[in-house]
Amino acid sequence: MRIGLIGFGKTGSAVARSILTDPSMSLEWVMRRSELHQFESVAELADTDIRSDVFIIPVSAYPISKVLNLYPVDAIIDFSSAKGIMYYGEEAAALGVRIVSGVSHYPHDIERKIDQLATTTAVLCSPNISIGVNVLTFTAELIRRFSGSADVEVIEEHFRTKNGVSSTAAIIANSLGVCESEVRSVRAGGVISKHEVLFGYPSQTIRIRHEAVTREAFGEGAIFAAAAMKNLPAGRYCMKDLLLPLFEREWP
Numbered sequence: 001m002r003i004g005l006i007g008f009g010k011t012g013s014a015v016a017r018s019i020l021t022d023p024s025m026s027l028e029w030v031m032r033r034s035e036l037h038q039f040e041s042v043a044e045l046a047d048t049d050i051r052s053d054v055f056i057i058p059v060s061a062y063p064i065s066k067v068l069n070l071y072p073v074d075a076i077i078d079f080s081s082a083k084g085i086m087y088y089g090e091e092a093a094a095l096g097v098r099i100v101s102g103v104s105h106y107p108h109d110i111e112r113k114i115d116q117l118a119t120t121t122a123v124l125c126s127p128n129i130s131i132g133v134n135v136l137t138f139t140a141e142l143i144r145r146f147s148g149s150a151d152v153e154v155i156e157e158h159f160r161t162k163n164g165v166s167s168t169a170a171i172i173a174n175s176l177g178v179c180e181s182e183v184r185s186v187r188a189g190g191v192i193s194k195h196e197v198l199f200g201y202p203s204q205t206i207r208i209r210h211e212a213v214t215r216e217a218f219g220e221g222a223i224f225a226a227a228a229m230k231n232l233p234a235g236r237y238c239m240k241d242l243l244l245p246l247f248e249r250e251w252p
Contacts, residue, residue: 004097150200
């Protein structure tokens, strides 16, 4: 499957590593807004031994229409910023290119734009695209259905410099009827991402926890999403849409 990657920060470079090392995926190009490392080797910058002739292309160098014409892709994976989709969205949708976004938050006007794009192509948006945290989320929602008497706590841990409650924790809390202001946040060292939901009953405790040990967890989730969306019709999707059918099928 041919992939174009938008964004090459800490997470974007980890996603690039995941794509380069997946035999079912072919990384066709990487674009970023910054001109840092422009036209340098993605494989070398992503610190992988995989041989690749893909280079960093600055967004200012070419319009996305030219990039998509010269280097066609089946899906674009976006780990840039909320404005990134305005650069490539319309051209990608017109060509039927799938869009997988791991951007943490979109303002309302861009949300409306995404809904418009989803009438033409398949678009997935997930503020935390790791498979594990999405399994945690809908498992917690299931437990919540029969845990009316339980106290519910949402705890999140991230690196020292992260500000505010994580978008993922806010989404988990909202899905469980917990106020965002009641989310317990821990900031320490270089913790990448840890989320936990605690259900406290008088006689027992249920804890569900997910931790991203490396940022490749987001790359693995993005690759899963791109592959799962390959034959999906136009529409807007979330990770739950892709994961739930796997739990509903018959098991041997």
